[in-house]
Amino acid sequence: MIFKSYTYRLAVRYFFSKDSKTIVNRINGFAFLMIVAASCVLLVVLSAFAGLMDFGLAYTSSFDPDLKIMPKSGSYFVLKDEDLDKIKGFGFVKEASPVIEEKVVLSNELNSGATILKGVGVDYHLASVLDSLSLIGVFSPSKDNSLYLGADLASSLEVVMSEEFSLLATAAKKKTRSLFSFTPFNSTKLEIEGIYQISVDIEKKYAFAPINTVRSLVGVGENSYTSVEVMTNGFVGKEVLSKEVEGFFNSTVVVLDKQDLNPALYKMLNTENLAVYLIFSLVALISMFNLVGSLTIMMVEKKKDLRVLRSLGGQEGDFNKIFFTLGVFTSVFGALLGIVIAWVVIVFQNTYSLVVVPGTSIPYPISLTLVNVFIVFSTIFFLGVVTSAWSTRVRSIS
Numbered sequence: 001m002i003f004k005s006y007t008y009r010l011a012v013r014y015f016f017s018k019d020s021k022t023i024v025n026r027i028n029g030f031a032f033l034m035i036v037a038a039s040c041v042l043l044v045v046l047s048a049f050a051g052l053m054d055f056g057l058a059y060t061s062s063f064d065p066d067l068k069i070m071p072k073s074g075s076y077f078v079l080k081d082e083d084l085d086k087i088k089g090f091g092f093v094k095e096a097s098p099v100i101e102e103k104v105v106l107s108n109e110l111n112s113g114a115t116i117l118k119g120v121g122v123d124y125h126l127a128s129v130l131d132s133l134s135l136i137g138v139f140s141p142s143k144d145n146s147l148y149l150g151a152d153l154a155s156s157l158e159v160v161m162s163e164e165f166s167l168l169a170t171a172a173k174k175k176t177r178s179l180f181s182f183t184p185f186n187s188t189k190l191e192i193e194g195i196y197q198i199s200v201d202i203e204k205k206y207a208f209a210p211i212n213t214v215r216s217l218v219g220v221g222e223n224s225y226t227s228v229e230v231m232t233n234g235f236v237g238k239e240v241l242s243k244e245v246e247g248f249f250n251s252t253v254v255v256l257d258k259q260d261l262n263p264a265l266y267k268m269l270n271t272e273n274l275a276v277y278l279i280f281s282l283v284a285l286i287s288m289f290n291l292v293g294s295l296t297i298m299m300v301e302k303k304k305d306l307r308v309l310r311s312l313g314g315q316e317g318d319f320n321k322i323f324f325t326l327g328v329f330t331s332v333f334g335a336l337l338g339i340v341i342a343w344v345v346i347v348f349q350n351t352y353s354l355v356v357v358p359g360t361s362i363p364y365p366i367s368l369t370l371v372n373v374f375i376v377f378s379t380i381f382f383l384g385v386v387t388s389a390w391s392t393r394v395r396s397i398s
Helices: 005-016 022-060 081-088 127-132 151-156 200-205 211-218 238-244 263-287 289-301 303-311 316-352 370-391
Strands: 067-071 093-107 112-120 134-137 146-150 166-172 185-196 206-210 227-232 253-257
Touching: 005 316, 022 263, 022 289, 022 316, 022 370, 067 238, 081 093, 081 227, 093 211, 112 151, 112 200, 112 211, 127 134, 146 151, 146 200, 151 185, 151 200, 166 211, 185 211, 200 206, 206 211, 238 253, 263 289, 263 370, 289 303, 289 316, 289 370, 316 370
Parallel strands: 112 206, 146 185
Antiparallel strands: 067 227, 067 253, 093 112, 093 166, 093 227, 134 185, 146 206, 166 185
16 A cells, blocks of 8 residues: 555644534544543553552562462472572572461460461561561560461450460471371460551461471471562562572472462452453443544545545545544544543642542552553554544545
8 A cells, every 4th residue: 555645644634723614623622532531531540440459469468479489299398508598699589588387276265266377587578567567566586486466366366465375376297206196286385476467368367486486386397498488679580580499499399479379369350450441441432433423524524625636636545544544643642632631630649649548548549550551542542543444434535
């Protein structure tokens, strides 16, 4: 297809110039404003969902590391101290914390409850975060037989912060040395050192204790761990770490990222994000019907001008290309203006907190990303091209 510059120049002229007929001006202006509104709303909604998703993940995955090394089969692997030091020495690794996680039952004379007891060391990467979440007491993994648990679990167990109060932790033995062992469980008393508060799900799920205490409780050997939690300097793919640690462990391991650790949550969020996008893309498509009407009326109204061009040598297909280009221009400029307006709205929300989460005083989170900007522009551009092509399909000008 040969490009002819006059079709482009005429499309630009029709887009920027004002027609003498008021009704044509109004229809064209309304079509343009609908495209602006559609792109603006689509970007604001996607940004609001992105902000809400980031806000939710900040809580649900706040205890998840960037990457987590776990055994491919079984519960434990052995990692030598020198190999752990090598992992910590990788340039992309900020912190690496060996952990023992076991399901235990915490009980006293009146109540009991199940939770995951995480055995951590004094250099645990979340130590400062946990300490900042303390509702009462402190996080002290250096003190043997100490326990740091969530507020919801502490409430259900009716925990009292006193020297006389303790909880009995019971876990299944990982190694039974005697065939005549009377019980497959080990138990130990843990003193309450602190209570943290963040969200009900996490408070029920995790309690923390010194790693040596948990190792003794479950009966595993030195240098045995259930995982190594790794915090990185920026985004590093799990494949990179997996290749680097190959051969460090006595068994096959896998490296998981945040999405692998919470597959159901991320799948739900991605599905909801896709649903929101499709719904508002349908709204954008409906707004494009105004462009169909605008182009159709323009083509009828400009028939006399186009007959003159044909007498000067213009071809039948060129006339349709003029209005196709006009439709694309309208879509592109409408999308760009809508994106700018959406950006202003997002800046105002983040600066002045115009909208708050219902029932709270928390500003509604909203996050503008280049990915969403690209998605919105591409969507409006694609719909504009399809709509313009359909509106200006070959027809007779005579």
